[in-house]
Amino acid sequence: LIRRHIDFIHADFNDCDFTNGDVIYINSYYFQYELSNLFFRKVSKLKKGARIITLIQPLQSPYLTFKMKCPYEFSWGKEYVFIHEKLN
Numbered sequence: 001l002i003r004r005h006i007d008f009i010h011a012d013f014n015d016c017d018f019t020n021g022d023v024i025y026i027n028s029y030y031f032q033y034e035l036s037n038l039f040f041r042k043v044s045k046l047k048k049g050a051r052i053i054t055l056i057q058p059l060q061s062p063y064l065t066f067k068m069k070c071p072y073e074f075s076w077g078k079e080y081v082f083i084h085e086k087l088n
Helices: 031-042
Strands: 023-026 051-054 064-072 077-086
Touching: none
Parallel strands: 023 051
Antiparallel strands: 051 077, 064 077
């Protein structure tokens, strides 16, 4: 199954409902405690199989399983991306 419809949302996740997303990309994952609680409450509502891609470090959440770490060449140099999948 190939999905051809893509929506890009460039927004503060505090103001955005991304719970219907299939793939969520987060650049520079670094949240203060209060922000991370809000983020992980939203992550808990994602559908099973949704993917979250982060830079810097993998996410630690009981709602996610870590799938892989891959090197990727960005305009500023090589960085690792971390891919996670939503459980249940």
